[in-house]
Structures are given as structure tokens and as C-alpha cells.
Amino acid sequence: MSDIELKKELQMDEAEKLLPLVLEILPGHAAEGLIDIYEPGSYTAKSLRKLCDKTLNKKNLSIEEQLIVEDIKRQLDGGKLLSRGQEIEGTALEYAVAEQTEAGEKYLYVPIRAIKPQEGGGWDCNIDKIVKYRIHLWEKTGKLNDETVA
Numbered sequence: 001m002s003d004i005e006l007k008k009e010l011q012m013d014e015a016e017k018l019l020p021l022v023l024e025i026l027p028g029h030a031a032e033g034l035i036d037i038y039e040p041g042s043y044t045a046k047s048l049r050k051l052c053d054k055t056l057n058k059k060n061l062s063i064e065e066q067l068i069v070e071d072i073k074r075q076l077d078g079g080k081l082l083s084r085g086q087e088i089e090g091t092a093l094e095y096a097v098a099e100q101t102e103a104g105e106k107y108l109y110v111p112i113r114a115i116k117p118q119e120g121g122g123w124d125c126n127i128d129k130i131v132k133y134r135i136h137l138w139e140k141t142g143k144l145n146d147e148t149v150a
Contacts (some may be wrong), residue, residue, distance in 0.1 A: 018040045018041070019040055019098065019106055019107050019108050020037055020038060020039060020040055020107045020108070021037070021038040021040075021042075021043045021051075021092055021096065021107070021108045021109075021110065022035060022036075022037050022099075022107050022108065022109045022110070023035070023036045023037075023038065023051055023052070023055055023092065023110050023112065024036075024109070024110070024111050024112065025052060025055060025056065025072055025081070025112045025113075025114060026072075026111065026112065026113050026114070027068060027071035027072040027074070027075050027113075027114050028071070028075050028113070028114065028115060028116070029113075030068075030071070032068070033068060033072075033111075033112075034055060034056070034065055034068045034069060034072065036051075036054075036055040036058070037107075038051065038092075043091075043092050043093075044091070044093065046091070046092070047089075047090065047091060048083070048088045048089075048090060048091060048092045048094070048095060048110065048112075049081070049088055049089070051092055052081055052088070052112060056069055056072060056073070072114045073114075074116070075114035075115060075116045076114050076116070077116065078116055078117070079114055079115050079116030079117070080114075080115055080116075081112050081113070081114055081115075082112065082113050082115055083095045083110060083111060083112045083113070084111075088112065092108070092110050093108070095110045095112075096108035096109065096110050097109050097110075
């Protein structure tokens with residue numbers, strides 16, 4: 001990496017540290033989640049998991065937010081918190097993406113999903129078995145049917 005690239009990267013890191021952080025925890029496959037906003041610099045030394053715990057344990061929530069928290073906690077009973085397809089570890093900046101409002105205000109956004117494996121399934125789903133089964137059905141019937149997937 002050249003000195004210019006390194007300098008640009010450092011400037012970007014510094015600029016990102018000065019932005020507010022918007023953390024959104026979504027239950028399962030819901031479209032809306034619990035949103036919390038952290039002031040610039042207040043989140044840099046904390047792990048993402050601690051920020052999630054702090055958000056989920058807030059006391060003065062609206063009724064709608066309380067329902068979302070209950071749904072998230074149900075998902076976490078035997079489930080995991082995921083961001084960008086991986087279990088959360090590390091800091092919020094590792095998962096954050098810079099975004100901008102319609103008014104042009106910049107912020108960092110971290111989407112997190114509380115995912116629980118489906119009944120009868122699990123985290124160690126054997127995709128090879130599923131693919132072989134679908135190929136078998138295709139050969140037998142001549143068509144693929146999404147309802148045949150276990």
C-alpha cells in the first residue's frame with residue numbers, strides 16, 4: 001500500500017469515527033427492527049455485542065419497540081446475532097457501512113439480525129443432501145418444485 005493510499009485510509013477512518021452510528025436489530029426475517037443511535041465516538045471502544053445488549057436492555061421504549069424486543073429475545077433463545085452474514089464479534093466499525101440521509105447527513109449503519117434455526121433444522125444443515133434430493137426429484141418428475149425442499 002502506498003503512502004497516499006495509507007493516508008486516505010487513515011483519513012477515512014478518522015472521518016468515520018466522527019459520524020453517528022445507527023444500530024438496527026431485526027428479529028428473524030422482519031422488515032423493521034429496533035433502532036438505536038449512538039453519538040460519534042461513544043461506540044468506538046465498545047464491542048458490537050455490548051452495544052446490542054445495551055440497546056436491547058433500554059427501559060423507556062414505546063409499546064411497538066417493546067414488542068420488537070420481545071420478538072428479538074425469542075429469536076435469541078437458541079439463536080444468534082448476525083451482521084453481514086456472520087456472527088457478531090469485534091467492534092461496530094468492523095460491520096458499519098457509511099450511508100447518507102436524503103438531507104445529505106452522513107452516518108454509519110450496522111444491520112443485525114437475530115436468527116433462530118427453524119424447528120427440525122439447525123445451523124449444520126447439510127446442503128449436499130438437499131441438492132441431491134432436488135436433483136433426484138427433478139430426474140423423477142422432470143421439474144423442480146420449491147415445495148419439495150425440506
